[in-house]
Amino acid sequence: MSAVTDPLVWEHVQPAAARRLLTGAVDAFAERGFEATTTRDIASRAGMSPAALYVHYPSKERLLFEISLYGHNAALEVLRSADTGATPADRLRSLVAAFTAWHARHHTIARVVQYELAALSPEHLAEVATIRRAISSQIEQVLADGVQAGEFAVRDLPGTTLAVLSLSIDVARWYTPHRGDPAALGQLYADLAHRMVQA
Amino acid sequence: MSAVTDPLVWEHVQPAAARRLLTGAVDAFAERGFEATTTRDIASRAGMSPAALYVHYPSKERLLFEISLYGHNAALEVLRSADTGATPADRLRSLVAAFTAWHARHHTIARVVQYELAALSPEHLAEVATIRRAISSQIEQVLADGVQAGEFAVRDLPGTTLAVLSLSIDVARWYTPHRGDPAALGQLYADLAHRMVQA
DNA sequence: CGAGTAGCTAAGCGCTTGCTTAGCTTCACG
DNA sequence: CGTGAAGCTAAGCAAGCGCTTAGCTACTCG
Numbered sequence: 001m002s003a004v005t006d007p008l009v010w011e012h013v014q015p016a017a018a019r020r021l022l023t024g025a026v027d028a029f030a031e032r033g034f035e036a037t038t039t040r041d042i043a044s045r046a047g048m049s050p051a052a053l054y055v056h057y058p059s060k061e062r063l064l065f066e067i068s069l070y071g072h073n074a075a076l077e078v079l080r081s082a083d084t085g086a087t088p089a090d091r092l093r094s095l096v097a098a099f100t101a102w103h104a105r106h107h108t109i110a111r112v113v114q115y116e117l118a119a120l121s122p123e124h125l126a127e128v129a130t131i132r133r134a135i136s137s138q139i140e141q142v143l144a145d146g147v148q149a150g151e152f153a154v155r156d157l158p159g160t161t162l163a164v165l166s167l168s169i170d171v172a173r174w175y176t177p178h179r180g181d182p183a184a185l186g187q188l189y190a191d192l193a194h195r196m197v198q199a
Numbered sequence: 200m201s202a203v204t205d206p207l208v209w210e211h212v213q214p215a216a217a218r219r220l221l222t223g224a225v226d227a228f229a230e231r232g233f234e235a236t237t238t239r240d241i242a243s244r245a246g247m248s249p250a251a252l253y254v255h256y257p258s259k260e261r262l263l264f265e266i267s268l269y270g271h272n273a274a275l276e277v278l279r280s281a282d283t284g285a286t287p288a289d290r291l292r293s294l295v296a297a298f299t300a301w302h303a304r305h306h307t308i309a310r311v312v313q314y315e316l317a318a319l320s321p322e323h324l325a326e327v328a329t330i331r332r333a334i335s336s337q338i339e340q341v342l343a344d345g346v347q348a349g350e351f352a353v354r355d356l357p358g359t360t361l362a363v364l365s366l367s368i369d370v371a372r373w374y375t376p377h378r379g380d381p382a383a384l385g386q387l388y389a390d391l392a393h394r395m396v397q398a
Numbered sequence: 399c400g401a402g403t404a405g406c407t408a409a410g411c412g413c414t415t416g417c418t419t420a421g422c423t424t425c426a427c428g
Numbered sequence: 429c430g431t432g433a434a435g436c437t438a439a440g441c442a443a444g445c446g447c448t449t450a451g452c453t454a455c456t457c458g
Contacts, residue, residue: 015404015405017405017406031317032317033232033234033317035232035234035235036234036317036318038444038445038446039445039446039447040444040445040446048405048406048407049406049407049408050407050446050447051406051407051408051409051447051448051449052405052406052407053447054446054447054448055404055405055406056405059446059447060446060447114372115314115372118230118231118232118235119235155387155390156387159379159384159387160387160391162373163366163387163388163391166365166366166369166370166372166373167362167365167366167369169369169372170365170366170368170369170372171365173313173314173365173368173369174361174365180358185358188354188355188358188359188362189362191354192359192362192395195394195395195396195397196391196394196395197394198394214434214435216435216436237414237415237416238415238416238417239414239415239416247435247436247437248436248437248438249416249417249437250417250418250419250436250437250438250439251435251436251437252416252417253416253417253418254434254435254436255435258416258417259416259417
C-alpha cells in the first residue's frame with residue numbers, strides 16, 4: 001500500500017526536513033487524496049509534530065502546489081527531451097513511450113498532478129494550466145507534422161491529441177509496481193498510439 | 200460549472216426527496232470530490248436541512264455507494280447490450296462507442312464511479328469491484344475472439360484490454376458538454392480502438 | 399562567551415465536520 | 429374525530445480540522 005516516493009527525485013528540496021514533509025505529502029495525497037489527508041498525517045509521515053509543517057510551508061495547499069508544479073514541469077521536460085527521431089512516427093513513439101513510462105515510474109506524483117487540480121487555488125491552477133497546454137501542444141505538433149508528411153491519417157486532430165494524452169495519463173490511475181516494468185509499458189503504448197494514427 | 204445530473208436517470212429512486220438528495224450528491228461529488236463535499240452542501244442542493252439527509256440515507260458514504268453501485272451496473276449494462284455485430288471488429292467498435300458515449304453523456308456519474316472508489320467502505324468497494332471485473336472481461340473477450348479469428352493482432356492481451364478501457368474511462372476526467380456530442384466522440388474512439396488492434 | 403537564529407514541540411484556538419435529538423406538521427385511515 | 433407514521437427542521441454534540449502561539453534547544457558566529 002504505502003508506496004514511498006523516491007527521495008532522489010526531490011533532492012533539490014532543502015533542508016532535509018522540508019523534503020521529508022514533501023515526500024510524505026506526495027504519498028498521502030496519492031493514496032487518499034488532498035482533502036482526505038490531514039496535516040497531522042503528513043507531519044507524522046515525516047516523523048514530526050503538526051506544527052513543524054508550518055516552519056517549512058505556509059499551508060497545506062502550498063505543499064500541494066509545490067508538488068503539482070514540480071510534477072508538471074518534470075512531465076513537460078520528459079516530453080521535450082523525448083521529441084527525437086527522424087520521422088513523425090519515430091517522434092510520436094518516443095514521446096508516448098517516455099510520457100507513459102514517466103506516469104508509471106512516478107505514479108504517486110502523477111496521481112497528484114492529474115487528479116488533485118481541483119484542490120489548487122485559482123492562481124496556482126492557472127500556473128499549472130499553462131504547463132498543461134505546453135504538454136498538449138507537444139503531442140499535437142507531432143501529429144500535425146505526421147499528417148502533413150502523409151504518414152498519419154487523423155480525422156480529428158484535437159480529439160486524437162486528447163486521446164493519445166489520455167492513454168498515458170490514465171496510467172496514473174491504475175498503475176502499481178506489480179503491473180510490470182514502466183519501460184515495457186511505454187513500448188506497448190507507443191505501439192498502440194502509433195497504430196491509432198498511422199495512414 | 201454546476202452540471203445538473205439528469206433526474207430521469209434516477210427515476211427509480213423514491214421518494215422524490217431521496218432522489219433530489221442523490222442527484223445533488225452526484226453533482227457535488229463530481230465537482231469537488233467526496234471528501235470535500237459536506238452533508239450540508241448536499242442537503243442545500245436538495246433544498247433541505249442537513250438532518251433531512253439522514254431520513255433517507257444512513258450516512259454520506261451510503262449515498263456514495265448507491266451512486267457508485269448504480270453507475271457501475273449502468274455501465275456494465277451499456278456494454279452488454281452493445282456487444283452486437285457479426286465480426287469481432289464490429290463488436291469492438293460497438294462496445295467502445297457505447298462505453299465512451301456513456302462516460303461522456305453521464306460524465307458526472309462516471310466521475311464518481313471512476314475516481315471516488317477510495318472513499319467507499321471495504322465491503323462496498325468489494326461489491327463494485329466485482330462489477331468492474333465483469334466490465335473488463337467484456338472487452339477482453341472481444342479482443343480474444345478477434346485474435347482467434349485472425350482479425351486482431353494483439354501482443355499483450357491484458358495490457359491492451361486495459362488500454363482500450365483506459366481510453367473510455369479517461370473521458371470522465373476531461374469531458375464537458377462543450378466538447379461535443381457524446382455519440383460523435385464514441386465513433387472517434389471506436390475507430391481509434393479498432394486501429395489499435397487490427398491485424 | 400553571549401546574542402541571534404533555525405528548527406522544533408506542547409498546547410490549544412476557532413471553526414467545521416458527520417451525525418443525533420427532540421419536536422413540529424401533514425396526512426392516510428380506522 | 430383520533431392516532432400513528434412519514435417527513436421535515438432547529439438546535440446542538442463530540443470529534444477532528446488547519447493553523448497559531450509560546451517557548452525550548454542546538455548551533456553559528458562576532
